[in-house]
């Protein structure tokens with residue numbers, strides 16, 4: 154039922170009743186008040202129980218908006234929050250320097266030098282790694298990472314993620330370019346410049362020849 158129509162009808166009824174009783178003077182003013190009150194009450198009750206025009210919620214388009222927004226954003230590969238390599242470690246430098254082609258070239262190069270599986274090495278060689286801060290030189294197999302080798306000696310070496318995703322375990326190869334001395338099974342943190350200067354992530358660094366390692370050193 155239309156609420157406005159009922160309201161107008163009720164008001165009209167009250168007005169007609171009021172005029173009729175006033176001018177005809179058939180009943181006393183008290184009776185007029187009672188009748189008017191009755192009519193108003195009736196209108197109020199009718200209005201209260203009328204269904205009105207109803208309300209339909211508008212369609213929720215928030216999910217569509219989010220999906221459309223997501224389609225306009227490039228894919229990213231962010232590491233963990235609070236990570237030094239937020240923004241991709243060495244990757245941003247590649248994007249800034251040469252756009253998509255440089256990034257692709259770098260990623261191909263990275264695949265060649267990073268991400269190998271040490272467990273797949275057959276007949277691993279052993280190399281002599283000097284830890285000057287510990288005053289010792291130990292033998293480390295090429296399928297054993299530097300952090301683990303040090304811990305096996307009972308040394309308390311720094312680390313956090315143990316997955317090449319932070320900088321907590323980083324060390325410095327005193328002999329030069331880290332690319333020449335180790336391979337990372339995973340490196341989401343150090344860029345090429347930093348590795349060129351001898352830095353490595355001991356938790357994922359596997360020796361490819363003998364060298365001197367300064368632990369707890371970061372770029």
Ligand code: FES
Nearest residue numbers: 313315317322356
């Ligand atoms: S402990 Fe995080 S990179 Fe080695």
